[in-house]
Amino acid sequence: MNVAILGCGGMGRLHAQMAVNCGQKVSVCADTVRPAAIRLAKEFGARAVNDPESAIMAKDVDIVVITTPTTTHEVLVTTAAAAGKHIFCEKPFARTSAQCKRAIAAARKGGVNLFVGHVVRYFQEFEALRAQVQGGIIGEPGWAKLYRGGIYPGAPGSWFRDYDQSGGVTLDCMIHDLDWLRYVFGEPERIYCQALMRTAPTQMDYSQVTMRMKSGLIATVIGTWAHPSGFKVKVEICGESGMLQFDSTDAPFRAEARQTAAGPTMIVPSNPVSVSPYQLEWQDFIDWIEGKSLPRVTARDALRAVEMAEAALKSVAKRQPVTL
Amino acid sequence: MIKIGIMSFAHMHANSYAACLKSLPDASLAAIWDDNPKRGKAMARTFGAPFIADQGTFLRGDMDGVIITSENVKHRAMVEAAAAAGKWILCEKPLAPGVQDAKAIVAACKKARVGLGTAFPCRYALPLMEAKAQLDSGAFGAVYAVACTNHGQAPGGWFADEALSGGGATMDHTVHVADLLRWMLGKEFTSVYCELGNQLHRKTLKTDDLGSLNLEMEGGIQVSHLASWSRPKTFPTWGDVTLEIICEGGVINVDAFNQKLTCFDDNAKRVGWVPWGDNPDLGLIQDFVNAVRDRRDPAVTGVDGLCATEVTEAAYKAFRTGKVVKL
Known part of the structure; x- marks a missing residue:
């Protein structure tokens, strides 16, 4: 199948590579920033366009990948669905749950497969955690803590820095953990959130959530875009007979380059796996299109995740818990 | 020589405080009283101090x-008698x-003109003192958010008997951090939300x-805080006190007790x-001994203890009502 990439930033490049790894061909790269489109198109032997709509409408395009700013997702999904194209949409699904619902309706009407990239469901460490919880080794789980984040993404002027567009760390980043908590522990009951969402003098966001699930489990979730550098993930799950912990900073591979006159030292931690979680989600998406299986994450799951993040942000504004 | 007595060894921290008193050159463990005579006698043997069975006799004894x-629930009556x-x-x-008892404790000591301190040894933990020094230096500028934990293992015994403790982990493991933040930041708490169970x-x-508190x-x-x-x-250890200060x-x-070997x-x-x-206990006990000698309040006062109790009481209320409680 032929793939159009809408939004040629870092995630656009990553998904172009995953599509190729899954045996698909990138035929069009679209970005309103022309040099970005040209650069990615050249890399993948595709043609570059400015206008996402023309990429969607191109006759040879079967799959549309949406890696544009969150607020543009609904219109692009709706347009692609009307054109009968399958859709891979990067998370968060959309800026609001109302947009998600319209996008789902459009996909249903267009009879296309709409997949939202909640990639954490495909990370091996998270799958291992899920397997341990469901295997019962820690007994009935009663509490979970998830921590994710690091440096504020995007350069000055980027849409990430406009909270109306990105929703800050709560909608853009913590949504991974909100989705995963619901995936493993079921539906949420109520949520309370504090978030900094600062712009001056320094752009930073730090979000602290306490959530009660319908099962009775209490979840504590922290998302940070307030650190001077780096990115880390920590998980702790407690049950009646034990506790599971994961800490990404306790990495199996670390390399530290010696300081040279050329510039500062670069530190590269990593968790090498033979098949990346991004490729696993792509394979799931392709298998679904080919009618081989249903995907691990549905558009409805992605809608629920947006609803949870939306409730968290509503709690920030109301300064009271929000019942879901 | 400052003479100090210990009333009750129900809380295991008494053992550490007794050992601190024995190790300080200017203090002595004068006597032990306990409403559980068996426990009191055993501790008297362990620490080489006399056991006095009657509370009135003990309090009339030669100690400062x-x-x-x-x-927890017996603090008020013992403080009132000692004051x-x-x-x-x-x-x-x-x-x-609860706040009512805490206020009565503070009032009783004020009326009797005796010094009152609350045992928050974390203020004497060097990694936490370093954090305060860094914040006070101004090098890190304004503080916007803090994520804290005070986890522990289940203590059992009277800690988990509400009639004696007044509450569970949220009561036991919120007050240290509440006090630390008031001390480090020089600010009071204004609201509390909590899910607990x-x-x-x-x-x-x-x-x-x-308890998961905001x-x-x-x-x-x-501020978020996990009391558990x-x-x-x-x-591999009893638990932790950690803070991430944005x-x-x-x-x-700060991971206050992360000076360790595996x-x-x-x-x-x-x-x-x-x-x-x-x-850290040694710093706490040395300050108390100094306060007794100088006839002043200890550095961590009864009012500090009262303020921390206001936070825990609000946390339980927030859980019962499902709403944010203003302080």
Whole structure:
């Protein structure tokens, strides 16, 4: 199948590579920033366009990948669905749950497969955690803590820095953990959130959530875009007979380059796996299109995740818990 | 020589305080009283101090101050008796299970003109003192948010009997951090939200064993705190006190008791952490001894204990009502 990439930033490049790894061909790269489109198109032997709509409408395009700013997702999904194209949409699904619902309706009407990239469901460490919880080794789980984040993404002027567009760390980043908590522990009951969402003098966001699930489990979730550098993930799950912990900073591979006159030292931690979680989600998406299986994450799951993040942000504004 | 007595060894911290008194050159452990005579006699033998069975006789004895390490609900009666006898008092945390008792404790000591301290030894933990020094230096600028934990293993016994403790892990493990933040930031708490429950020990405990709190301090500082008895029996140590402090100029992380060795013990079939570094309890007890000698309040006062208790009482209320409680 032929793939159009809408939004040629870092995630656009990553998904172009995953599509190729899954045996698909990138035929069009679209970005309103022309040099970005040209650069990615050249890399993948595709043609570059400015206008996402023309990429969607191109006759040879079967799959549309949406890696544009969150607020543009609904219109692009709706347009692609009307054109009968399958859709891979990067998370968060959309800026609001109302947009998600319209996008789902459009996909249903267009009879296309709409997949939202909640990639954490495909990370091996998270799958291992899920397997341990469901295997019962820690007994009935009663509490979970998830921590994710690091440096504020995007350069000055980027849409990430406009909270109306990105929703800050709560909608853009913590949504991974909100989705995963619901995936493993079921539906949420109520949520309370504090978030900094600062712009001056320094752009930073730090979000602290306490959530009660319908099962009775209490979840504590922290998302940070307030650190001077780096990115880390920590998980702790407690049950009646034990506790599971994961800490990404306790990495199996670390390399530290010696300081040279050329510039500062670069530190590269990593968790090498033979098949990346991004490729696993792509394979799931392709298998679904080919009618081989249903995907691990549905558009409805992605809608629920947006609803949870939306409730968290509503709690920030109301300064009271929000019942879901 | 400052003579200090200990009232009750119900709280295990009494053992550490007794050892501190023995090690200080200018202090002595004068006598022990306990409403559990068997326990009191055993501790008297351990620490080489006389056991006095009658509370009135004990309080009339030759000593300058007392450390009260009873069950939480008994603090008030013991403080009132000790204050009436003119003794300087260091009371184990929480000062009382509820605000009403905590206020009565503070009032009794004021009326009797005796010094009152609350046992918050974390203020003497060097990594936490370093964090305060960094914040006070101004190098990190304004503080915007803090994420804290005070986890522990389930203590059992009277800690999990509400009639004696007044509450579970949320009561036991919120006050240290509440006090630390008031001390470090020089600001008061303004609101509290909390989800709590018996999440992990339904078969063995009746009280809550975990609280997930969201608090706000003056100036809009956003704080989350985890108070728990969530560490499994196989956890390599008792628990932790940690803070992640988000500042204008960067991030400060403190893991207050992370000065440790890892020991793989084949005989005990256990992996454990062996602590090293300075003992915060020693700083707490030295300050109390100095306060008795100088006839002043200890550095961590009864009012500090009262303020921390206001936070825990609000946390339980927030859980009962499902709403944010303003302080």
